[in-house]
């Protein structure tokens with residue numbers, strides 16, 4: 195079969211690498227891909243942007259693509275899967291209406307409240323009905339969120355009520371463009387965060403291996419928020435009891451309610467939860483796609499054929515399906531360009547990739563490109579993700595950092611402590 199992966203990050207490299215291993219797959223295309231996908235066997239990059247729905251559809255029809263897997267949220271939120279489905283193409287991802295779970299924070303908060311799914315208390319405002327007095331009457335800290343997609347930057351944790359008022363006003367003034375026309379102000383939740391990612395076929399929720407990511411730039415969770423500096427799987431914070439609770443209180447009611455409301459969910463569904471010290475799994479957010487960098491360690495552990503799982507989901511046949519996992523742990527360390535998460539320099543040659551390829555583990559590319567001389571160069575903020583496997587998280591971490599030690603470029607930065615919470619639990 196011929197598979198199209200849409201996107202260009204580390205998640206998409208991991209999806210393409212995994213799919214290319216399937217004996218059912220003859221050719222993988224990645225649109226637009228990166229240097230890593232370009233260099234994988236049976237895999238080609240296609241120079242079409244991830245949100246150019248018309249060009250992607252024309253390509254998929256011309257190349258007789260049997261299965262499309264969408265990596266990033268933007269094409270899902272604008273309805274790529276609806277367009278593909280109308281043309282009779284099999285595309286694994288939610289419809290535009292189901293993707294509102296990520297595309298609109300206000301929609302999601304109202305949805306969670308309507309269905310009694312645990313989440314932080316909140317209010318939502320437009321510029322015209324903004325109630326600064328209400329915000330000033332809340333307990334700080336407060337979290338202010340732009341409603342729409344803001345490339346992972348639309349959430350601001352405010353230490354004081356005044357800061358929250360100012361942040362909301364900045365959003366109304368256009369700091370995140372149209373994404374800030376509507377703003378959610380919510381209670382700050384205590385606890386430990388976990389990611390819960392599943393495949394969904396409209397009614398059945400098939401959980402994938404658990405994982406936890408590291409959003410802050412610096413060691414010990416210091417510094418600014420990023421797209422994610424590393425992740426590992428499994429995540430011991432999601433104990434079997436917590437797994438059962440998240441399924442019962444979050445995933446199953448969400449998928450059932452979406453189906454009842456006429457917008458059944460097909461695709462990867464990612465719940466970001468904050469586990470309160472009393473055990474309540476409060477939903478922080480939903481993502482309508484696989485996580486980045488969680489995809490890299492999770493797929494490094496997946497033994498089942500991902501294309502068969504996607505096919506089963508598209509046929510509404512996930513009930514009773516089991517996913518086979520490598521019992522070892524996986525740790526993925528993100529290597530970022532200097533200056534990330536702000537403006538980064540591009541075009542620096544990455545050294546050591548050939549040496550790293552001879553080591554155990556796998557380096558996935560994200561912001562990379564090939565220059566005219568055929569050398570792999572940096573072309574984005576998050577550049578690589580080095581994934582190691584091991585019988586413990588500590589052993590997986592060691593393997594990942596051996597890969598990290600093999601590569602370098604000017605300004606490369608990374609965290610030295612990916613997996614620290616799990617390692618603390620192990621010892």
Ligand code: AMP
Nearest residue numbers: 314337349380381382383409466478479
């Ligand atoms: P979101 O995109 O909604 O997941 O928010 C990004 C990050 O902000 C989350 O991963 C949390 O670390 C943090 N965050 C969001 N909402 C809250 C909240 N209500 N309380 C505490 N932290 C939050």
